[in-house]
Amino acid sequence: MSITPYLTLAAILFCIGLYGALSKKNAIIVLLSIELMLNAVNLNLIAFAKYGPKPGLAGQIFSLFNITVAAAEVAVGIAILINLYRNRGTTDVTDMDTMKR
Amino acid sequence: MDKLPLLTLIAFTPLLGALVLLFVPKQQGRLIKTIALIATLIPLVLAAALYAAYQASGDPVQFKEMYSWIKIPLNKEGLEQITSFFFEFKYNLAVDGLSLPLVFLTALVSAMAALASFHIKKRWKTFYICFLLLETGMFGVFMAQDLFLFFLFFEITLVPMFFLVGIWGYLDREKAANKFLIYNGIGSAIMLIAFLIIVATVGFTMTQTNNEVILSYSGDIHQIAHNLFQDPNAFVNQAKPNNPFFMSDTMKWTVFLMLLVAFGIKLPIFPFHTWMLRVHTEAPPSIVMIHSGILLKMGAYGLIRFGVLFFPAQAKEAALLLGILGVINILYGAALAVVQREFKLVLAYSSISHMGVVLLGLAAFNTSGLQGAVFQLVSHGLISALLFLLVGSIYERTETTELGALGGLAKSIPFMSGILLIAGMASLGLPGLSGFIGEFLAFVGMFGTYKAVAAVGALGIILAAVYVLRGVLSITFGPIAAQYAGIRDARLVEAIPMITLVAFILLLGIYPSVLSEPLQQTISGMDQLLHSAAGHIGG
């Protein structure tokens, strides 16, 4: 089994995530896109752990850590977003430009 | 006397004065001034003693004081056979024939400037603290025998100078201070890089005793000169592959040019001169005395000490370039001085012109040229100090130094006019006054090397007459304007520094041996070095 399709898929996923994070207006979707990127990494890690030149367990363990950390991160992200929504009444990331230059 | 650390005393008395001033309440103007004056007079007396005690024959480097100061052990992993490996900067002061006159000049001009600063209008305390700090820095620059120490003192002069210009200057003072700092900062940065390269290559020494091998980086200029010229086994001279300490010719050129630019900014060499115009016009006159009288000299001093003496072969090859730069400085400065309407600008451009003479002397690469450069440094220090002292006093009375607005002051202030005339004559190189000797020697030297360059430069002598007379005569001669008819001539506190400076200008001009005697050893040492370097090129 070649590793290439997995890596390609992960790369596509990463790019989609990146695109989403950089272009979507809705803050929730931005956060989700970041999750997508992290998951692309996980996919990468698992693929390497299974089919890489030097397979091993570490990759899978790494991905477990990732999942946990990502959860924490998104939780904090949502919390901050909620707070922001309370103050500003919007979740549009393009509206968040009170500080500039 | 032998045991006395004379140099340290000279250098740090002003600092001590500054520390004392910290504890004086700022309202006590008179006390502050007295303390500051004493703190500048003590070094003056000591410097005179130093000058007298200096032996004209024998080793030119005298009054050595050396203490270990910063010693950083370095990682010697993988270098098991090495006993110790470190990085050392020493507190290392000394004077030779080159720095001795400049030390005395510093002491003299500083004391005179301290007197002249008496009519500073605000915040004496801070002013004098900065002033004294500046003086310590200047002394240190001329005494330091270690690159790091030199750099440190060099930087110390920048900070107080920045504030002195920025706080006590005229209308555009902040801009001038910024420009000063930016230019000199760039100069210092370049100098620092050059120094670091020097320390990292030439300064690397391996000392082998019985069973110890010591590797060290050092900033000691004598060690560096030794490694460069006297020790063929030094790492810096060995063109082996993978010897990171070898200085190729390209490398030497790079460092030399960096030093040229770094000190060229200070000197200033065209086209790095614009900053000093602003400082000349915006800084308070007593500070310009220091600036034009001493700080500019630091550039020339550094150029000689590090640029020319560390890289004589490169300097020799660049001699024509230096000479041409000198001539450009002379003529460009003079031509601009001719058309200025503001007396301070006339003087500023004349400083550029005079510094060109220094360059010319340097570029000559013979004894008379070098001697001329040093003479010119000292003499210009005295003359410009005197001129700005007068500018300050005149400005205090007339509130302007515009040439068009003044005239006929010889009527109301004959004494100051006379002094101004003498200063102007000295500035245009009248024989019998100090300016002539430097000019003469520099031109003699240059004439031996590049006749055409010297001949073109000699046009500057005519132009000097034109701009000096134009400036001085517009102020003192002609009909007097009514509002200046009643102004008073110099007070005693102004007259003393004026007369002192005139006395020294006369002394140097009439009996130049005073200065040339202690110089001889150093100059002939330099000359030998330069000649052997020239032989190097030939071979």
Place this chain on the structure above:
Amino acid sequence: MEALRLQLSDLQHLIPELTLIVTALLAALLDLALPRKVSRSFSAWLTLLGIVVAICFTALELNPEEPIQLLAQSYRIDDFASLLKLVILVGTGLVVFMSLGSAARDDIHHVGEYYYLFLPAALGGMIMASSGDLITLYVGLELLSITSYVLVAMKKKSTESNEGAFKYIVLGGISSAIILYGMSFLYGISGSTNLLAINSALAGSIDDVKGLVYLAFFLLLAGFGFKIAAAPFHTWAPDVYQGAPTPVTAFLAVVSKGAGFAILFRVMYWVFGSLTLMGTDLQKDALLSLSVLAAISMIAGNAMALRQHNVKRLLAYSGIANAGYLLVPIATHFSLVHYANYSEFLFYLIAYLFMNIGAFAVLMIVQRSSGNEELRGFAGLYYRARGRPQRPCCSSFRWPASRSRRDFSESCSSSWARCRRNSIGSAR
């Protein structure tokens, strides 16, 4: 294979970290348990106490006979780590100290939380400093980052604070993802998450996966560059610095950045720049990219700071420039005679720490009296505050006029190392 288990005896080496964890938990529990009426200032003192104790323990760990390695080298306690930990802890301690009293005024509602959140953040930094493994490294990084996000958002009612925090978390998340993506390739090539193992794998034949190695390197570079706010990955810094409460800004500027440098140094020194890769294209390129990054940061940071009027943003730009200076020792070639630029790096980092915290402290005081963070609030400071002006002038050198030169002399030792490299370059 060494024991992968964590022995109880190993815990003694983790005492500083454990101290922080315990203190944080204690403070959190107390905060939870105590009634509202009780002032939360105890939290600050508790935090400070924890930090001071941790500092003591860390200091005791200095100068070990042998570097201590835990969990198959995934956690290292060596002088590099200990010294950086000290920097992190001292920095955090100073930030906490400086928040004392100001927290409530800065409309921070959860004062207790505010203080003890610094502890896990510092812990994250310490883990980063000590990590010898991608996983520990990442966990430490995220621990620091996530707590920082929260700390930035601490001014609950402030739009700016919230907005800054959201920007921070979005960009931080992206950068985390980028780092991880890079790490995943490193793992893929070497089959290990251990830094030394990765290095030995790279030292072997990598020609067929060269592209991946480069990809991994640049992804990591971007991610770490983001954390240390080096241009062109600096864009978040001004907004976040401005939005955050001032002590938190100081924390970001000093501790967060210092920790970022710690891992950057670790990764560069162990993986890409180590002696085993000496002279390879990969190493040259890696060092060159760091140099480029350093240069861009210095220029851009200083240039942008010139036109800035908001002091916090100004300090952010200055921080960007300083990131450039700090990159210099890392980017410098390691030669035979001189290959550990750690001392230069650390020297500057310590200087940076003190001058930056000093600057922020003054900023806070001025902010409190003038009510804003604009530069003009500082005008005539000499006259208003007689005792204090030495601080901005002497301790921080942050003002544009005096900037370029002062920083330069500060970075003397960094340049020193760089010169070594220049001289070698021309010797060849």
Place this chain on the structure above:
Amino acid sequence: MANDFTSYAWLVPLFPLLAFLVLIAAGRQLREAGAYISIVAMLASFVLALLIFFERLGHTTDYTWNQLKWLTIGDFQLNMGFEVTNLNALMLVIVTLVSLLVNIYSKGYMHGDERVNVFFSYIQLFSFAMLGLVISVNVLELYIFWELVGVCSFLLVGFWYFKPEARAAAKKAFIVTRVGDVGLFLGMLLLFWYMPGHSLDFSAIHNAFSQGKIDPSIATWIAILVFVGAMGKSGQFPLHTWLPDAMEGPTPISALIHAATMVAAGVYLVARTMDIFQASPDAMLVVAYVGGFTAIFAATIGTAQNDIKRVLAYSTVSQLGYMMMALGLGAATAGIFHLFTHAFFKALLFLGAGSVIHAVHTQDIREMGGLAGKMKITAWTFAIGALALSGIVPLSGFWSKDAILSAAFEHNQLLFWVGLIAAFFTAFYMARLFFLVFAGKPRSDAHAHESPAPFTFPLVVLAVLAVIAGFVFTPFNGWLGHWLGDHAEAETANWTVMILSTLAGLLGIGLGYVMYGKNSVSRDIVAGNAPWLYTLVYRKYYIDELYDVVFVRGLRLIGKAFELFDIYIVDGIVRLCSAAVVGIGRLGLRLQNGQVQTYGLATLLGLLILALALAGRRFFHLG
């Protein structure tokens, strides 16, 4: 061979220096005493100079002392000292004598001026410098005093500093002579490098050049450069413009500095370094032609001037040209002899003019007239001076001019005729001057009267000298030539020359008499028939205007151009640099638009560019 007095020659300049110091230090407190101090000091110098002169009469060897260690240049020592040769001794007498007389004269002339002591101190300084110049032992020492006399001249020309014309004239005097000085300076530098042992001593120069140790082409260069210096001081064309303007100074100064002593320093210099010139025939020719041209050029201008002092000034320029011409023809003795006689009769003329000005308070000769009756002594002495200048037998001017013309007749016919025509013009303008001032009817109602004794005493003394001074060197008495060590001097009487020069003189006087004395020929004959010629001469051939356009404005233009260059290019580049930095900052700030996604994009793009640039070059081999 006693050198009793000669070894004290250094005292000669010292007396005036002491007087100068006293006057400067004591200043206004001295009041009347200042003049007496000066006169006494000068008298002491004069007496000593005379003693030295008499002591030298039998000598031909020079007395040299140069043991004052002045400056060390590497292995080379520059010493100062003094030297007394026969030429020096003669000069010492001339300078001290004229200076003494002028001091006495000034006591009357400057009476009542509040800065009279300053005036005397300047004169003392000048005398010191001039005497120092005369006994200088080497070229550098001479150069130092050379510049000092220049400064004194400058100070005295600008003595009435409040007059804008005086200011301008002083400035001009200094700057124009400075141009010449630079030539001397460069000549000195050349000497320094080409002389064996870098010696600048006159004796060494004499040895080196007379023994042909110096390459002739170098000798030419040195000679020309030294001559440029002499041109500046002695007002030779084209550096003559300052001398007429220098008449803005007080009249005694014109007599002392700008007629008798300082302006002759150039001639003295050339005579002193005659060996250099003799080593280079080309340089000799240049000197002769410049001298000859100046002689006739200035003489023609003199015919159209209306300011009494300017007429005399142009006459001085013209006579200096004569001297130069003599030197250039190799007739050094004739040149020095003319210098000697000229010093007396020109000083006499100036002092006489001063007396007239003092009486009528104007300098315009058109407003004078008929003064002969009211000022008898002045008129008589002036007449003697004028006749001497015109070269009428047997006054001193005749003998010296004759010596020069004889030399010219022998060596260079062209220059002889030039000299002869110049002699004619000289006689003509002197006659014009004399008749306009002293003859005819008064043209203004000023009540002129004879000046007091301090005026007339020097006049009489000088008049006597102007009559008799010529007999020391006539075709029948070649003593002076021997004494000065010039053996090549022709001693036979050349009757052709004598007759021709006398004729030229008489013709000039006659024409002057018919035009201005008897008014039988219209004065406007030239102005009427050839107005352009008259204007040309009257405007001094537009030399001043030319210099103004070429040099003054040219320099100002260059200065302005440089200033623009400085502001816009040099500083402009600096501003450009700072603008670039600010621009980078602006560019960077534009990025900070507050949009988090822009930030992300910037990060991403930064990464891509960095990666492509750095890694790309490895993979795509782009360098």
